[in-house]
Amino acid sequence: MRIIVLIVTGVTLAYLIYFFLTGGKTLSPATFRQEFNEAYKEFIGSFPNEGKLKLPSFMVPNGPNDDGSVGAMNKQYLQGDSFIKLVVEVDHAQGAAPSSAATNELLSALRKYTEKPDGVNVVGANSFESTKDRYTLSDIRAVAKAHRSQNSRDGVATLHVLYLNGLFADDETALGLAVNASTIVIFPDNFSSSITTLVFPSNIEQAVLIHELGHLFGLVNVNYKSVIAHEDPAHKHHSNNEESVMYWAVEDTSVVNILRSGPSHKFDSSDEADIAGIKSGAY
Numbered sequence: 001m002r003i004i005v006l007i008v009t010g011v012t013l014a015y016l017i018y019f020f021l022t023g024g025k026t027l028s029p030a031t032f033r034q035e036f037n038e039a040y041k042e043f044i045g046s047f048p049n050e051g052k053l054k055l056p057s058f059m060v061p062n063g064p065n066d067d068g069s070v071g072a073m074n075k076q077y078l079q080g081d082s083f084i085k086l087v088v089e090v091d092h093a094q095g096a097a098p099s100s101a102a103t104n105e106l107l108s109a110l111r112k113y114t115e116k117p118d119g120v121n122v123v124g125a126n127s128f129e130s131t132k133d134r135y136t137l138s139d140i141r142a143v144a145k146a147h148r149s150q151n152s153r154d155g156v157a158t159l160h161v162l163y164l165n166g167l168f169a170d171d172e173t174a175l176g177l178a179v180n181a182s183t184i185v186i187f188p189d190n191f192s193s194s195i196t197t198l199v200f201p202s203n204i205e206q207a208v209l210i211h212e213l214g215h216l217f218g219l220v221n222v223n224y225k226s227v228i229a230h231e232d233p234a235h236k237h238h239s240n241n242e243e244s245v246m247y248w249a250v251e252d253t254s255v256v257n258i259l260r261s262g263p264s265h266k267f268d269s270s271d272e273a274d275i276a277g278i279k280s281g282a283y
């Protein structure tokens, strides 16, 4: 008998709490979760130590997802409603410093394509010593974790660019790599294998950096499906246009054998249409 009373009381209480939170409306679970999130954020924001209490990530729709798969944060980067600011951190191993031309190119692409009312800023770079000459994916993750000082948080999306000495152990011809939703790795030691009298290391560096940024934006067909048929069937998630920075060879040392006059460091009109579609919410 006592158990029955307890169950009835529990069910009644749960219903009353639900009724109180929803105002008596019948809400879908997704809407209920969204309204609950908003109420919770308001509640947390009323405390002086705001930000110390965090919502569990599964409760945050489209929340920060730095360690997610490549392209998983494309909306957070491109759209401007919930992530209003973008912070870029560029760290490098000693002897593998980025050029200011390339980082400026990255910044101007970010300012051109992303909607960030509070701006796109670069934070101070960390430089560190590394004696490794080959990095596996788990080495890269460990180095990135050890040196990254900025992580995405409420309203602020972050992008981590890591320049490493040595090569990628799993593919020694890689010039760069998109590691996860928010991390780009560049291997400048490989630039010297990719230059000719016509193509300079700076051409390669700018192209690779923008190529990897394109992957974080979800190009081509990651986390969305383009209405334009421009994905290369032989190289998934790359453009079939040699004049696009998203052409597959742009991140490989074979680039100058395939693109004799050097790689493009620009998105083509199909890439730009996809970016616009993700930004507007059409995808």
Ligand SMILES: [Zn+2]
Pocket: 211, 215, 238, 248, 251
């Ligand atoms: Zn690629």
